[in-house]
Amino acid sequence: MRRAGCFFVFMLLIVLLAISVFIWLLATVTDSDPTQVFGVLIGLVIFFVFVRVVLGLFRSTAAPVGDLIEASGRVESGELDVQVPEHGVREVRALAHAFNSMSDRLSSTERERRRLLAEVSHELRTPLTVISGNVEAMIDGVYPADREHLERIQAEARQLERLIDDLRTISLAETGQLPLQREPTDVAALAREVAEGFQAEADSRNVKVDVSAGEDLGEQEVDARRVRQVISNLVSNSLRHTPAEGRVSVNVTGTPDGGFSLAVRDSGRGMSEDATKHAFDRFWREGEFAGAGLGLAIVRDLVAAHGGKVFIRSEPGLGTEVAATFPPAPD
Numbered sequence: 001m002r003r004a005g006c007f008f009v010f011m012l013l014i015v016l017l018a019i020s021v022f023i024w025l026l027a028t029v030t031d032s033d034p035t036q037v038f039g040v041l042i043g044l045v046i047f048f049v050f051v052r053v054v055l056g057l058f059r060s061t062a063a064p065v066g067d068l069i070e071a072s073g074r075v076e077s078g079e080l081d082v083q084v085p086e087h088g089v090r091e092v093r094a095l096a097h098a099f100n101s102m103s104d105r106l107s108s109t110e111r112e113r114r115r116l117l118a119e120v121s122h123e124l125r126t127p128l129t130v131i132s133g134n135v136e137a138m139i140d141g142v143y144p145a146d147r148e149h150l151e152r153i154q155a156e157a158r159q160l161e162r163l164i165d166d167l168r169t170i171s172l173a174e175t176g177q178l179p180l181q182r183e184p185t186d187v188a189a190l191a192r193e194v195a196e197g198f199q200a201e202a203d204s205r206n207v208k209v210d211v212s213a214g215e216d217l218g219e220q221e222v223d224a225r226r227v228r229q230v231i232s233n234l235v236s237n238s239l240r241h242t243p244a245e246g247r248v249s250v251n252v253t254g255t256p257d258g259g260f261s262l263a264v265r266d267s268g269r270g271m272s273e274d275a276t277k278h279a280f281d282r283f284w285r286e287g288e289f290a291g292a293g294l295g296l297a298i299v300r301d302l303v304a305a306h307g308g309k310v311f312i313r314s315e316p317g318l319g320t321e322v323a324a325t326f327p328p329a330p331d
Helices: 002-030 034-076 090-139 147-174 187-197 199-205 224-241 273-278 295-305
Strands: 183-185 208-213 220-222 247-254 260-266 309-314 320-326
Touching: 034 090, 090 147, 147 295, 183 224, 187 199, 187 208, 187 224, 187 247, 187 260, 199 208, 199 224, 220 224, 224 247, 224 260, 224 295, 224 320, 273 309, 295 309, 295 320
Parallel strands: 208 247
Antiparallel strands: 183 220, 247 260, 260 320, 309 320
16 A cells, blocks of 8 residues: 555656646747646646536436436336336436336236236136036026026125125225225124124034123224124134134224224134235135135225224134224224
């Protein structure tokens, strides 16, 4: 470093000496005052430095902007995963970063849209195939148009209707357009009604369903129909994953802020840590179980529409608990 420093000082002295000799020779040839020549040279140097800086700024700005213009054209043509280098002046770097973030979101949204279309098509195809097959068999005389076969068609039609309603609910919730009709509701009584509605299914599976409620619950300003849907989806999901001799527990308690919490726990086989991370994803299912994989996604969206949050706790072999917190209704 010392040798490099000495070399730098030596070169600086050489340059200054060369400039001094050049000024003296130019002043001698032009018969001018050396200070005037020095002033002119300083002015020319400043001018060329200014031009160099302007050209450098122009190049450092024009090139990234050109990249952005080209990338925008590619996005317009349908190539949504375009990325541009983030270089240039600070403002251009910020613009490039925003463009890359936008491109990532567009690409992710497009992938999600395609996946959703594929999943919806698959889920709609199953009941439609059953309905179409049974109707064609009746027309061809393979099946009689009796009560048994008509009830099978009706069951598939209702499954199709439920799937369409679920998709509509998710669509409205994600766009923030899900209407809530809040009214004073006895949530404990609502939970008992839902449990009674599943009693026949629970008996057929030899599973016990019980409901407990805190004394401090009181009436809550909620959309009763939507809360009923939340409880129904959670109980239905728990019954589906609980073996014979198992238990599904529904617990509703008040919270200190005036809201309430709802928890549904089962004694099923539980879920892995990785599975719990995807439990609220649309059309996600672990293993070969009935259902479209929309139940927990709808629960999440309906709870969020009330301003609440939903959590899931599960361990393999120890069952699963899904808990939701509902804050008090806004004034």
